[in-house]
Amino acid sequence: MKEMNGIHNPLSLDIIDAKGYLTGQETWDDDHVASIADSMRRHGWQGPPLVVLPEWAISYSGTHRLLAAAATGLESVPAVRLEDLFEACGLDLEAIVAAEDLMVTMHRPEILAHLPEGIRAAYTLDDIV
Numbered sequence: 001m002k003e004m005n006g007i008h009n010p011l012s013l014d015i016i017d018a019k020g021y022l023t024g025q026e027t028w029d030d031d032h033v034a035s036i037a038d039s040m041r042r043h044g045w046q047g048p049p050l051v052v053l054p055e056w057a058i059s060y061s062g063t064h065r066l067l068a069a070a071a072t073g074l075e076s077v078p079a080v081r082l083e084d085l086f087e088a089c090g091l092d093l094e095a096i097v098a099a100e101d102l103m104v105t106m107h108r109p110e111i112l113a114h115l116p117e118g119i120r121a122a123y124t125l126d127d128i129v
Helices: 030-043 063-072 082-088 093-099 108-112 117-122
Strands: 050-053 078-081
Touching (some): 050 082, 078 082, 082 093, 093 108
Parallel strands (some): 050 078
16 A cells, blocks of 8 residues: 555555654754654654664654654554565565675665665655665
């Protein structure tokens, strides 16, 4: 399903709930979080789901959206698994990580560079590469 309840999911990946996940970033813009939270209060979640690592309960993308969702008390936070995103693109995340001696939590730009540019943009990962 590409668009449902404001969630833009062009690859129709399974949506999971990332409520309570941590952000993978150490810094963010509080004013930007407040602006997104205001929009979420009026319109709910809009745009792509977060991309997450469920094994660590960490969001790979969407730091501001994740924090805004927590601030608004959204009932759920839509997310897709990073591994599912790679699989949908015909890529084996585990094999890439092993072949290039990468850590999925530490080498985000190097890992995300393997995804097609249009997919990175669609899931708001393009600013990480």
